[in-house]
Amino acid sequence: MAADEATRRRKLTVAVKDALRDLNIELSLLNRRFGGQVELREVDFSCLDLINRHGPMSPKELSRRAGLHPATLTGILDRLQNGGWIVRERDPESADRRAVTVRAVRERNSALYEVFSGMNNRMDALCADYTDDELTVIADFLRRTGGAGQQSADELAR
Incomplete structure (x- = not known):
C-alpha cells in the first residue's frame, strides 16, 4: 500500500x-x-512592477531585486523615464549628491489597469469559486513557489 x-x-x-x-x-x-x-518590454514591465509594488527605491536596490546588472538597468530606466512611467529624483537622505531614487508615476498606472482588466476580472471570478481557507492555501503555495524560484535564481547567479 x-x-x-x-x-x-x-x-x-x-x-x-x-x-x-x-x-x-x-x-x-x-x-x-x-x-x-x-509599449513596454517584459523586463521593463517587471522593473516597473517592482517599483509600483515596493515603492521608491535606488537603482542599486532595483537591480538587486530584478536580478539585473546595473548597466542593463540603466537602459531600462531610461526607457521607463522616456515613456513617462518613472521619475528619477535626487535622494535627500544620501550624502552623495549623485544618489537618486526611482519612483513610479502613479498617474500612468490607469493605463496598466485598463490593459490588465480582463485578467483581473477573470482572476476575481476564479477566486470566487474557492473558500477562504482554500484561497489561504493557494496564496501560501504561490508565495512559497515564488520563494523557491528566487532561491533557484540566486543559485544560478552564483
Whole structure:
C-alpha cells in the first residue's frame, strides 16, 4: 500500500509542476502581449512592477531585486523615464549628491489597469469559486513557489 501511496504522491507532484510550467508559458505570453499594448518590454514591465509594488527605491536596490546588472538597468530606466512611467529624483537622505531614487508615476498606472482588466476580472471570478481557507492555501503555495524560484535564481547567479 505504501508503494501505491508513493506513486500517487509522485504523480500529483508532477501534475503540480506541469501546471506551473503551463502557467509560466501562459503568463509569459500574456506579458508579451500586454507589453505590446503599453509599449513596454517584459523586463521593463517587471522593473516597473517592482517599483509600483515596493515603492521608491535606488537603482542599486532595483537591480538587486530584478536580478539585473546595473548597466542593463540603466537602459531600462531610461526607457521607463522616456515613456513617462518613472521619475528619477535626487535622494535627500544620501550624502552623495549623485544618489537618486526611482519612483513610479502613479498617474500612468490607469493605463496598466485598463490593459490588465480582463485578467483581473477573470482572476476575481476564479477566486470566487474557492473558500477562504482554500484561497489561504493557494496564496501560501504561490508565495512559497515564488520563494523557491528566487532561491533557484540566486543559485544560478552564483
